[in-house]
Amino acid sequence: MLVDSHGRRHTYLRISLTERCNLRCQYCMPAEGVDLTQNSELLSQSEIMQLARIFVLGGVDKIRLTGGEPSIRPDIEELCEQLRSLPGLRNLAMTSNGIVLSRKLARLQAAGLNQLNISLDTLVPAKFEFLTRRKGHNKVLQSIEAALDLGFSPVKVNTVVMRGLNDDEISNFVRLTQDKPINVRFIEFMPFDGNVWNSKKLVSYIEMLTAVKQQFPGLRRLQDHHTDTAKNFQVPGFKGTVSFITSMTQHFCAGCNRLRLLADGNLKVCLFGPAEVSLRDALRSGIDNVGLQEIIGDAVKRKKPSHAGMFELARTQNRPMIHIGG
Numbered sequence: 001m002l003v004d005s006h007g008r009r010h011t012y013l014r015i016s017l018t019e020r021c022n023l024r025c026q027y028c029m030p031a032e033g034v035d036l037t038q039n040s041e042l043l044s045q046s047e048i049m050q051l052a053r054i055f056v057l058g059g060v061d062k063i064r065l066t067g068g069e070p071s072i073r074p075d076i077e078e079l080c081e082q083l084r085s086l087p088g089l090r091n092l093a094m095t096s097n098g099i100v101l102s103r104k105l106a107r108l109q110a111a112g113l114n115q116l117n118i119s120l121d122t123l124v125p126a127k128f129e130f131l132t133r134r135k136g137h138n139k140v141l142q143s144i145e146a147a148l149d150l151g152f153s154p155v156k157v158n159t160v161v162m163r164g165l166n167d168d169e170i171s172n173f174v175r176l177t178q179d180k181p182i183n184v185r186f187i188e189f190m191p192f193d194g195n196v197w198n199s200k201k202l203v204s205y206i207e208m209l210t211a212v213k214q215q216f217p218g219l220r221r222l223q224d225h226h227t228d229t230a231k232n233f234q235v236p237g238f239k240g241t242v243s244f245i246t247s248m249t250q251h252f253c254a255g256c257n258r259l260r261l262l263a264d265g266n267l268k269v270c271l272f273g274p275a276e277v278s279l280r281d282a283l284r285s286g287i288d289n290v291g292l293q294e295i296i297g298d299a300v301k302r303k304k305p306s307h308a309g310m311f312e313l314a315r316t317q318n319r320p321m322i323h324i325g326g
Contacts, residue, residue, distance in 0.1 A: 001297030002058045004269075006305050008256055012227070013060045015048060016263040017076070018068040019323055022099050024133035025121070027160050027189060034323065037264045045075055047283055049082055051261060054292055056086045060259075064093040064115075068263065071101050077111045084112025091115050095158065098143035099136045105146050116147050117156040117185070122166045123173065131165065144182070154183040154240060161203045162189050170208060171215040177240030185230060187245040190272075205231070205246040212242065227257040247272075253306035262324060267296060269303040271324065 002010040019036050021029070043051070052063065063083055070076060071094070084092050093115035094108070101118070120140050122128050128137035147155040157176065161167055173184045189202050212233075213219050222232040222241065229252050230243035246252070260268040265280025277299045282292060 001293050002055070002060065002259070002300055004300050004303040006303070008254075008303070009059065010257050010259050010300060011060055012062045012064070012258045013052070013055045013261060014064045014066055014258060015052065015261045016066045016068065016324070017048075017070045017073045017079070018042070019263050020072060021067055021069040021097070022072060022134065023069070023097050023136070025097075025119075026131055026133070027162070037323075041265075041280070042263050043261075043265045043280060045079060045082075047265065047280065048079065048261075050283065050289075051265075051279055051292070052083055053086060054289055054296065055259070055261075056088050058293065058296070061088060062091040062093065063089060064095060064117075066095045069097050069099070070094055071096050071099075071104055071108075076104070077107050080108055080111035080113050093117070095119065096143070097132075098140035100139070101143040102139065102146040105143065105150060109150055109152075114152075115156075116152045117158050118144055118147065119158045119160075120144070121160050121162075123169055127166065148180055148182075153181040155181065156183045156185055158185050158187060160187045160189055161208060162201050163203050164201070167203045167208075167211075170211050174212055174216060174235065174242055177235065177242060178238045180240055182240040183232075183243055184240070185243045185245055188248040190247055202248060204249045205244045206249070208244060209233075226255045228252070228255070229258075251306055259300070260324065264323075267299055268324065269299055273304065275299075275302070 004010070019034070019042075024033070065079070073079070080092060083089065091114060092112050094113055095117040096119070098118045098120065118140065121131050125137040129135055144155055144157065157173070159166070159173055161170065170186065173186070176182050177184055186208050188205060216235045218236045219233050219242070220236060222234055224230070224232055230245055232241055232243045234241045260271065261279070262268060262276070265278055265283070266276040267279050268276050277295060279292065279295065282295055
């Protein structure tokens with residue numbers, strides 16, 4: 001049920017656990033905020049688990065928990081433990097902003113979390129407050145150190161690069177990989193509702209790569225897996241690695257193996273595609289697991305071979321990233 005009409009097998013499910021977040025990042029949330037879905041319309045823990053079982057039975061072997069900010073969900077540890085117990089699930093990952101993560105991370109690891117991405121767009125505290133509209137830069141750094149101390153390897157650091165804001169910090173981020181198993185992931189700025197995207201803010205993969213090579217001329221390309229969203233590199237002698245997520249200028253749709261389950265129960269087969277199907281409504285209507293499998297399978301079959309170009313994406317109505325899940 002998870003193979004689309006273009007032969008792509010989907011083995012990776014991203015589950016958004018909440019629309020709530022303790023930051024207000026400019027590229028994720030409109031300045032005026034967003035209307036949150038009523039709690040009664042969000043998936044419950046038991047509904048998440050029922051759907052996760054169906055996806056894992058269908059071949060998903062990796063689940064990533066996102067938000068909003070997943071670590072603020074009260075039952076996050078119990079959810080991790082239940083998800084990790086699903087037969088066939090190999091990896092349980094999380095993407096977090098790191099604000100409260102450090103004090104929960106040891107318990108989450110014990111519950112089965114084994115892969116971690118932490119978002120950090122600047123190494124300058126004052127700039128962090130401007131980008132996120134909140135304080136907390138040092139807390140994010142503490143979470144990165146806590147993850148390293150607990151043995152997460154690599155600790156992936158997600159950095160959305162925006163011209164005039166943090167593009168002058170690219171080399172400093174690369175230096176984070178010198179002595180520690182950190183994978184810095186430079187992400188091209190992507191358009192979502194309310195984030196005031198324009199092409200002038202976009203720093204392309206080629207431009208970022210050129211800047212890195214100027215400072216680190218020995219930078220070498222690593223072998224990528226065919227489903228990787230990232231183009232992976234390493235500076236010789238450095239312990240960590242550097243990656244580029246090139247959604248805007250060099251899409252990687254041909255190897256896409258990802259599906260998204262939003263906090264309100266909608267299934268999105270493409271991050272940039274506006275089409276969604278409500279698994280929550282189907283679930284609450286009393287449909288059985290076979291019926292849910294058919295709905296999921298039909299949605300996957302409708303997945304397009306690739307998303308639109310970046311200028312068309314900027315004109316396409318989508319949801320704010322805070323609703324979709326990071």
